[in-house]
Amino acid sequence: MMKIFLIGFMGCGKSTMGKKLAQKLGYTFVDLDHEIEKNLGSTIGAYFAGHGEDAFRKLESETLKTFDYPANVVIATGGGAPCFFDNMDWMNENGLSIYIEMSPAALAKRLESGKDKRPLLKDLTEAQMIEFIEKKLNERNVFYQRALLKVNGINLTADAMRAAVLSWQ
Template sequence: MKVFLIGFMGAGKTTFGKKLAKNLNYPFFDLDHLIEEITGGTVGEYFATHGEIKFRELEKDILQTHPFPENYVLSTGGGAPCFHDNMDWMNKNGQTIYLQLSPKALATRLENAKEQRPLIKDLKGDDLIKFIEERLEARDIHYKKAHFIVDGLNVHPEIIANLISKN
């Protein structure tokens, strides 16, 4: 079984994904880390050098054609479900889980990790919250297509592992 974790940056996809993968006894992958391994640079550097369109094309190619094992847990980047046919592809090829958090909770988490995130590095306080609210509103149509929508603040790997194994 393939498990795709989606949600806004800072939702905890990587942290939760590692715990879920361990619970399922599956390997864990992070799409942004794969991009960095393949390109030899950071996501921010790729974004700055090649632009968002090229980044989204690379992201799609890795998501849909990388030689993953049969079973795995993958943490996607926050925008991955919103471009090309990625969300429909993930829904067709595995179980999708949306880790949902409020804009304020996301802003609190992101406040100390902005340097690694090119889209928000210059934002703070109310500007950061407003940016998150606007992006979430635009992305919700994609995120809410997930098979499961869970509270990102109170998510437990054991419960999710049981839930997805029943499907």
């Protein structure tokens, strides 16, 4: 039984790479944010707006820890999930956590085209977005760096991720 938790900032490729990695390993893929939205019957953004960040982070942590995961699974977590409660400890105790690292400038470039769908980014200029990402990464890095594996997200391939996972086992 193997759980692989992908962590990192929004736009680093957790969902995209997670699907590809799961396919390469013959595992199931789970996007934790999508599961939360399915259970809520609404978007995370709407829940966040109506109930606040604290309520969302509790729901996110509960979902992370109580979800009925398949035996072998790759899980894309939300960007903030590792940073609250004991989520990072829980992931490391229950599977392999992998941090997909990227620079603020590279993340901003990836996020630019879809920033309208991201409430925290939609009104920011490119420079403001880089500044926002730098600030958030500085806050979150203490958690992200606790991942059992770290990979560079630039030009990352599913084959490279698979090799990293197999070398860890």
